[in-house]
Amino acid sequence: EWNDEWQKAFDTVKAYLVQPPVLVPPSPDRPLILYLTVRRQFIGCTLGQKDDSSHAERAIYYLSKKFNEGESNYPEIEKMCCALVWVIQRLRQYTLYHTICLLLKTDHLKYLLGSPSSMRNIAKWRCQLTKYDIKYVSRTSVKGQVIADHLAEFSIDDDTPIDSNFPDEEIIQLSDDEETPVAIDLKVKELEVFGDSMLTIFQTLKQWKTKYPKLVPYHEYLEELVKNFEKVSFTYKLRMKDQFADALATLASMVSITKENLIEPLEFKITQGPTHCDVIEAVNGKPWYADIKHLLQTDQFPHFTDRHDRRTLRYIAAHFFLSGETLYHRSFDGTLLRCVDGNEAQSLMEEVHEANCKPHMNGLMLAKKLMRLGYFWSTMETDCVKHVKHCHLCQVYANQIKAPPNELYPMAAPWPFSMWGMDVINPINPKASNGYLFILVAIDYFTKWIEAITIASVIAKAMARFLKRDIIARYGVPATLITDNAKNMNKLIDELCAQFRIQRHNSSPYRPQMNGAVEAVNKNIKKIIEKMMRMARAFNKKVRPREFSPCDLVLRKVLQVAPNSRGKFAYKYDGPFIVKEAFDGRAIILSDMDGNENALPVNVDALKKYYP
Template identity: 40%
Template sequence: MINLGGENDKKEVKVGTAIKGDERMRLFKLLTDYVDIFAWTYQDMPGLDSNIVEHRLPLIPEYPPIKQKLRRMKPEVSLKIKEEVKKQLDAGFLAVAKYPQWVANIVPVPKKDGKVRMCVDYRDLNRASPKDDFPLPHIDVLVDNTAQHAFFSFMDGFSGYNQIKMASEDMEKTTFITSWGTFCYKVMPFGLKNAGATYQRAMVTLFHDMMHKEIEVYVDDMIAKSRTGAEHITNLQKLFERLRKYKLRLNPAKCTFGVKSGKLLGFVVSEKGIEVDPDKVRAILEMPAPSTEKEVRGFLGRLNYIARFISQLTATCNPIFKLLRKSQPMVWNEDCQKAFEKIKQYLQEPPILVPPVPGRPLILYMSVLDESMGCVLGQHDASGKKEQAIYYLSKKFTDCEMRYSLLERTCCALAWVARRLRQYMLSHTTWLVSKMDPIKYIFGKPALTGRIARWKMLMSEYDIIYVTQKAVKGSALAEYLAHQPIEDYQSMQCEFPDEDIMTLFDEEESINEEKWTLLFDGASNALGHGIGTVLISPKNQFIPFTARLDFDCTNNVAEYEACAMGIVAALEFKAKVLEVYGDSALVVHQLKEITFQHIPREDNQLADALATLSSMFKISQGNEVPLIRIQNRDQPAYCQAVEEEPDGRPWFYDIKRYIKDKEYPPSASANDKKTLRRLAMGFFLNGDVLYKRNHDMVLLRCVDAIEAKKIVEEVHEGSFGTHMNGHVMARKILRSGYYWLTMESDCCNHVRKCHKCQTYADNIHAPPTPLNVLAAPWPFSMWGMDVIGPIEPKARYQGDLSYYICLCLMNLWVVYWGNMMLLGRKSKQFII
């Protein structure tokens, strides 16, 4: 404590011991020079200028004025109210009200020192006032911006609301009644509906250029922050100058300057990070077990305020949450008591959270259970070796969400987490880490439908990258998993033919982009012999193959055949590195040059199902389908005729290179890289061909400018071209399975330049021509004729290759004639 006044007139303020030496002397001098910004009595408050801010009370016309009658009070309480009214009258806060339209009563609230706080019951007036939508700061954001600074100064306004004046026409609406008369406020009183919004608006007006930089403001609480002591004194001087200019006064009893840590809105901020207020933790630890619904809600409400510090809050307190159900009786059982004690034990050593550092990716650990989910958001420290927790989050699924599959629950949980942690994830790249989590397949799946497609669209604005966690190394993850019991873990069930997700291994390895994986299996039973293989690309694309063997063999021979078929398929896809997995120890241990690994049968379900299905498929003997001879080119046909782009790079070059090699353009900025990653989520690379994912589960092959020109010409005026308009032609090309960025505009431009369309097309402004029914006036007057043939094999009796078919349009009389050749004298005679 230091005294800013004389010996007889002490004016003390609190100063921390963190600032020492010359800087401490500079701080003492600064406080002495600006002693006028503090108010020790109501008379020291001149109030803010009305030109800057004043409080108004607009009313909804439908609400009539209400005058409350004087309530009865104890004489001693009435005398204390009289003393408080006299004090505020002397300070100039009150005026005598005559003939008011609105009258409210006093609600006395006892103080610790024996006095009473004079509160006014403005509930009737608040119902008639519209809501002021000026926002208050988010507490999480404000606390994050304040933490991890070296020096703090915590300040509070002296009777803050009373420093803002009421509009003269609205003073009478604040009238309250006492045994000593009716009075109205000349300054903004406590208890009004929009008082907090008005005060926050005034603070933003005064300090908008300093907020989130040198200071943080939440209504009447102000916090100055800095990295060094010299910087802190400079910031305080700038703040004091602003306070003196606008005549805003501080309460010296609630101010502390130059400290290393302090309480802020229920939390403790310091250079280490963010901690829970010990007083709030103590209040929870000293609570007895709740016995009524009101006490249960009070306990859960206290936990909810510090929920960002508690790992797996929803899963731990699930028995207590169930007590709030309408169908659940209020019985505090053993499960509730265990959850109650577990939360208390956890809060005895709560974690220290840190705000995120710009420029570093975030790490999101997430687990999904049957009834709830939990996650922790973290970030590496400056050394890159230790992880620090930022936010713990948990959620209880609704009854509808509990019926989702594991994949859908995971997507639902991730979408909810992204919305709750939006302020963090929008500004950072987020690494998603979740062991055995099917969410990683969603980012690379070509086409999605239903709820998963909608959730993926919501997540597309975030830069989320799935990262495999090989070992638990970070402290944030260790704390998170320590509070998740092992019995809560739920493995994923993979059942054929659900091909969305297939779990392969108990421990996942880092994805090698050059490595292909092969699973094979053979089946031999009484119905036949079949083989099945599943080829998995480096991008986790599952390519199944199955075949039925037309010769008798043992199960081991079928295993060899399945392995051989899978290796041939891998060679056709130009796989360079191949890992083969099978459940046959005989096959796996025969070869040494290729990596073969034996896995349990339950991990080889897809290949086993393919082999079993092919062995059960019946083929009728003697009715074989003739073989069709197909010549296979070394390259696809369209690649032979495609010319190079003028610059040698198509429009999808950067997207394709990123999907294939995870490479960015050389001069790409951070925003360009983020945009490229989001664009790449809408494309799918199969081999060397890039496809665009369409919303109706159709993959559209991406074409360059030369290919696009050839496609437009062929569709518009080729062999089957009908010279359609540009928009219809663009939709037809989409249905045919092709895509490029400027498809619709290119089609419209081509139609405008088409000579035949401009010459022979109908006038777009001409009315449509009426259609007439085609009818024959008498029998055999009008005929329809067509040719059928050549026919292979020839007709059984006559050996004719082709036929003329004639149909009378009047009575549908049919006449036909067949011959080896339709051209010649006999053909002319038949027609005549």
């Protein structure tokens, strides 16, 4: 039946329909508001202005366009620049005489058009926009939206305002209700916590300082909760790799719960009964061929076998031959191989593998050698491979592992000239025109722009002058500076980085390629992307993951920095060493067998596991 509530809603709809939006001319004394939406193939914009009488926004002009084939291949940031230039030029009858307030999703466009760039399109568009008075407005300073597409671009899930200055506000929430966490209710003793907020995880682990006062109550409350557990670990995990949390969120979004439905909690009971935690193989003192020999001697099966075991034992015994008390195995070519037990097999492997000539063959070749000598046991190949794996000389003389231990991951360079790599080229011959021997090179990781000068000697004063004059004065203060572990990077460089608040990172001593600079940059962006994808796929196929934990025994790759008198007979690995501490960045702190800790970390690709 039709009621008053339905009638009221119907009247509201009619009131909206009889008042359609009407385009109005602009007022010369007030700024214009430009709403710009950029999609993959289309752009749309609305030019509006606030009305003084009603403080409402009135539409002045609508525009839309489809990108052509060349423009559709632009990166996202270049599409935004191209769309802005096209809209400003099409509406020049308004934009030339008014201040334009441009609503932006991020500040990348503002900084990209406001700083020098080596990209041809960006430089051209920046010159075209200099004649207009454009004011960039971030989304936090706009209270209302008038375009449906723009509302979809910046929509949120609820009506609760979020403080943009407070980091990760949507991740942690303190409630006034005195509720007990689920893990405490279930009496969990050991808890592993994975989070995609780097700020929250590293401040909880005391690796970062909590400088923001609003975060202090959260960490105090978290410390109170940690006291309820015996062991708690916090691990940072990238959001793209947290598939388990994504699956839970997807399942939760598919469940519709109303107030009328009552969901009863699940109750778990913790029992103190015995459980199976490990499997230990019992040794009865008999050789592996005892049942086969018993069957061939007495023609009787053991009493504990069933029908299936008897059929299997009869099939296996057909390949063996008993001569007196000696059991032989009949090979495929008819040769009789004497069966040996575990103790004799161990002595045979040691004698053949480390004989007078010390051939030190691999596991499969060792097994074939023992068979040619007339010996056999059931786990021959497995035992030989395991024996070779634990041989000390085979480990220190083994070929160096050149396969990468982990897959490639992208380096985050969010905007041009934010991350620079700096290195020194060795003395050049012949000398430069000014008589200098060294070349100091700095490369931007985003645009691959190169800055280089020649210097007489590699000193910290010259490097600091180059960083201040050729980098900071030209392109602004960078966010990150990556250098190697050279001695010339001393306290003077650290003070300069601290003065301009530049984050400085060093590469590991055993991984100098980490600071390698790109010598040339392709002009075609499409070819660069295709090459990077092809290299990443080929690189990831060769990955052999190597994980190390504290107290593991490892061997360290010997770097041939000076000629060795032993030549090709020199050790390829040094050690063994003990893993003292393993970091998330694939760096390892080692100590020798006497407990003396090494001062410098070692990258994981210079290590391999040692088997005593």
